[in-house]
Every structure is written in structure tokens, then in C-alpha cells.
Amino acid sequence: MKKFKAIVLGAGYRGRAYAEYAAINPDKLEIVGVADPVQAETIPAPKYWNDWRDCLNDRPDADIVIISTPDDLHYEPAMAALDAGYHLLLEKPISPTEAESREIIAKALRKKKLVFIGHVLRYSPSFARIKALIDSGEMGEVVSISHQESAGYFKVAHSYVRGIFNNSQKSSPVILAKCSHDFDLFAWWLAGKKCLKVTSFGSLSHFVPENRPQGAAERCSQCPNAIEKLCLWSAKKMYLESTDLHYLFADSTRPAMQKVVAESRFGRCVYCCDNDVPDHQAVLMEFEGGVTVSHMMTGFTNRNMRTTRISCTKGEIFFDGSELHVNIFSGDSAKADVPEELRGGNYSRHGGGDLNLVAAMLRVLESGDEKQICDINRASLQSHVISFAAERSRLAGGVTVHIDD
Numbered sequence: 198m199k200k201f202k203a204i205v206l207g208a209g210y211r212g213r214a215y216a217e218y219a220a221i222n223p224d225k226l227e228i229v230g231v232a233d234p235v236q237a238e239t240i241p242a243p244k245y246w247n248d249w250r251d252c253l254n255d256r257p258d259a260d261i262v263i264i265s266t267p268d269d270l271h272y273e274p275a276m277a278a279l280d281a282g283y284h285l286l287l288e289k290p291i292s293p294t295e296a297e298s299r300e301i302i303a304k305a306l307r308k309k310k311l312v313f314i315g316h317v318l319r320y321s322p323s324f325a326r327i328k329a330l331i332d333s334g335e336m337g338e339v340v341s342i343s344h345q346e347s348a349g350y351f352k353v354a355h356s357y358v359r360g361i362f363n364n365s366q367k368s369s370p371v372i373l374a375k376c377s378h379d380f381d382l383f384a385w386w387l388a389g390k391k392c393l394k395v396t397s398f399g400s401l402s403h404f405v406p407e408n409r410p411q412g413a414a415e416r417c418s419q420c421p422n423a424i425e426k427l428c429l430w431s432a433k434k435m436y437l438e439s440t441d442l443h444y445l446f447a448d449s450t451r452p453a454m455q456k457v458v459a460e461s462r463f464g465r466c467v468y469c470c471d472n473d474v475p476d477h478q479a480v481l482m483e484f485e486g487g488v489t490v491s492h493m494m495t496g497f498t499n500r501n502m503r504t505t506r507i508s509c510t511k512g513e514i515f516f517d518g519s520e521l522h523v524n525i526f527s528g529d530s531a532k533a534d535v536p537e538e539l540r541g542g543n544y545s546r547h548g549g550g551d552l553n554l555v556a557a558m559l560r561v562l563e564s565g566d567e568k569q570i571c572d573i574n575r576a577s578l579q580s581h582v583i584s585f586a587a588e589r590s591r592l593a594g595g596v597t598v599h600i601d602d
């Protein structure tokens with residue numbers, strides 16, 4: 198297999214997750230440079246830049262640009278990198294706006310360059326097994342899908358209340374930021390059927406100033422003990438007493454996390470942040486052939502997980518968040534084991550999805566198949582078109598939005 202070279206723009210959580218593939222598979226991928234103003238050197242590479250522009254201006258000798266900068270910094274580097282002739286591993290969302298997302302894909306189609314979106318769930322073993330079960334035909338035709346994205350009370354507070362995805366003006370609507378992954382799964386499982394109609398409701402119900410306890414400080418480190426101790430979302434509990442979110446930080450030593458709580462955006466009271474994105478949102482979709490899909494995203498769950506029930510004409514598939522169950526109406530019921538070939542070699546983030554995604558991208562590039570490249574580029578837009586339609590529906594009070602193309 199050919200060895201590919203990549204540069205990374207944005208060495209945060211996602212940039213590091215993809216770069217890990219090169220560290221594990223140095224014969225398949227080499228990171229030849231990293232651009233990041235604050236933490237470039239967290240990814241080993243021979244060359245560093247402070248900003249993505251300086252990096253692309255230097256035209257490094259590479260095949261792939263990994264774009265893992267914040268949402269509002271996808272469009273410019275993506276367009277510049279395509280113009281310079283690179284393939285892209287572009288983190289979702291393609292862009293926070295529909296027009297820019299379409300422009301990026303249109304340019305990639307013109308230039309016959311691959312834009313591989315960070316839709317990691319396709320590459321997690323259980324969801325890949327569902328795809329294989331549907332494609333096998335043994336379950337009959339899919340009639341409906343009922344899917345819940347339990348976002349986890351702690352993860353929602355981290356990313357969508359305190360974090361960089363908390364404000365739709367500065368990043369993306371949450372239905373795009375969080376749920377484009379799920380819409381990508383539906384479109385992939387139902388390949389060949391387009392989503393025709395979308396309706397959505399949702400709001401920011403809990404993380405609002407009115408719910409701030411009387412006397413609570415603006416930062417958890419300064420909050421009176423009696424209030425902080427009772428607060429589920431205390432930053433001291435989330436980042437100092439628990440290590441569950443430490444994987445999101447390059448430096449999670451005790452002094453670094455104390456600084457996070459004392460000084461960073463993650464130490465803020467959840468009731469006085471600049472957040473405006475919903476903490477729960479429901480979406481109903483109709484695909485071609487009358488297939489109905491319901492998607493419920495809620496931040497008020499104990500675990501951060503997804504559950505799915507797929508009703509087919511000959512049986513049901515149920516994913517309970519860790520195991521897959523298959524019930525055939527004629528009588529057989531079984532746990533559906535995930536075969537070795539769908540597992541990939543590594544069970545790291547997203548159930549192995551992060552590294553499997555990089556491996557899948559390299560396979561496509563190795564094939565050099567331009568038709569496949571263009572098909573992938575077109576398909577990646579589906580999840581975004583559904584997300585933008587859902588947000589339009591929600592903002593208009595739940596009207597049905599028709600998707601025409």
C-alpha cells in the first residue's frame with residue numbers, strides 16, 4: 198500500500214485523534230506538518246506553523262490536508278487546500294452554512310479531489326454491522342427508524358453550554374454540530390433513498406440565567422461551597438473530581454486541569470454562559486418510499502450514547518448502546534455479533550471509528566477511483582442538507598421543510 202503524507206490544520210482533540218493513525222501506522226501515513234496557534238507540537242511532525250494560512254502558503258509536499266479547526270474555520274482552509282490540489286479529511290460540519298457547504302463540495306467535484314468528512318459513526322463496528330444487515334436483504338425492507346442520541350448531561354455542559362459549540366452564531370446549530378453524524382447514518386443505511394421532508398422542534402430549556410441558583414458565582418471556583426456542592430454541573434466536579442472529560446484536553450495533569458477550572462471557559466457557571474443552542478431537539482423525517490425516521494437528541498441523560506430501533510418488513514434490529522439484537526418475525530432472535538472485518542484493529546475513540554475512518558479514506562485514495570471519489574463527495578452533503586432543513590423547521594416553529602434536490 199502507498200504511504201500517504203498529510204498536514205494537520207488544528208491540533209486539538211480531533212486533529213490529535215486522526216494523527217494517532219499515523220503514529221500507529223507509520224508505513225501508511227506520515228504527518229509532515231501541523232498548524233495551530235497554541236498546541237501544534239502536541240502532534241509530532243517535522244514542521245510547525247502558527248496559522249493554517251502560513252502552512253498552506255508554504256505548499257507542503259503532502260497528499261492530504263486534515264482540517265480540524267473550529268467550525269467557522271473550515272470554509273477558507275478547505276477552499277484554499279482544494280485550490281492547491283490537496284485531498285481533504287474535513288471535520289464535520291463541512292461549514293456552518295449550507296451555501297458554503299455546497300460550494301466546498303462543488304469545488305471538490307470540479308477538481309476531482311476527495312473531501313472525506315469526519316462522519317466517524319459509519320466506521321464504528323456496530324453501525325457498520327447494521328449497514329451490512331440491511332444490505333444483506335435478510336431483514337426485508339426498512340420501514341422506519343427510531344433513534345435516540347443521548348448526549349450525556351456532562352458532555353452537553355462541556356461542549357454545548359461552556360464549550361466552543363455553544364453558540365449558533367459563533368459555531369453551528371447543534372442539530373448540525375451534533376446530529377449530522379446521525380443523519381449521515383440514516384442516509385447511509387437507506388442508500389438510494391433521498392430524504393424528502395423534515396420537521397423539527399427543540400429549545401434551550403435548562404441552561405438559562407433564570408435557573409441560576411441565588412448567590413451562585415459566575416465561576417465554579419468562586420461559588421459558595423453550599424451551592425457548588427449541590428450543583429450537578431460544577432466544573433470542579435467535572436474536571437477535577439472526575440477524569441471522564443480529560444481525553445478532550447492535550448494536558449490533563451492536575452495543575453493543567455486546575456487552570457482549566459480557574460481560568461478557562463470551562464470553569465464558567467452553566468447558567469451564565471453565552472450559550473444559545475438547544476439542549477434538546479427532535480426531528481422527524483420522511484425518506485423516499487415512505488420510510489419514516491425519528492431522531493431525538495437530548496442532553497438530559499446519564500450516559501453519552503446512541504440507541505436505535507430499525508423496523509424492517511421481516512424483522513427488527515435493535516442497538517441498545519453497546520449490543521446489537523436482531524429479531525426475525527419468523528421466530529429467530531439473536532445477538533448480532535460484529536464480524537472481525539468490521540471491527541478494525543483498534544477500539545479507541547468512537548468505538549474505533551476515528552482510526553477506521555482514516556484507514557477507509559486511504560483505501561479510497563489508493564484506489565484512485567474518480568467516480569467513487571465524486572460519489573463520496575456528493576453523499577457527504579446529505580447529512581448537512583437534512584441538518585439545515587431541520588434547523589429551518591425548528592426556527593419556523595416546526596413547519597415541514599421539503600428537500601428538493
Ligand SMILES: NC(=O)c1ccc[n+]([C@@H]2O[C@H](COP(=O)([O-])OP(=O)(O)OC[C@H]3O[C@@H](n4cnc5c(N)ncnc54)[C@H](O)[C@@H]3O)[C@@H](O)[C@H]2O)c1
Pocket residue numbers: 206207208209210211212232233234235236247248249250265266267268270288289290315316317361374
Ligand atoms: N467527528 C467528530 O466526532 C467530532 C467531534 C468533535 C468535534 N468535531 C469537529 O472537529 C473540529 C475541531 O473540534 P475539536 O473538538 O478538535 O476542537 P479543539 O478546540 O480541540 O481544536 C481546534 C484547534 O484548532 C486550532 N486553531 C484555531 N485557529 C487556528 C488557525 N487559525 N490555524 C490553525 N489552527 C487553529 C485551535 O488552537 C485548536 O487547537 C470542529 O469543527 C468540530 O465540530 C468533530
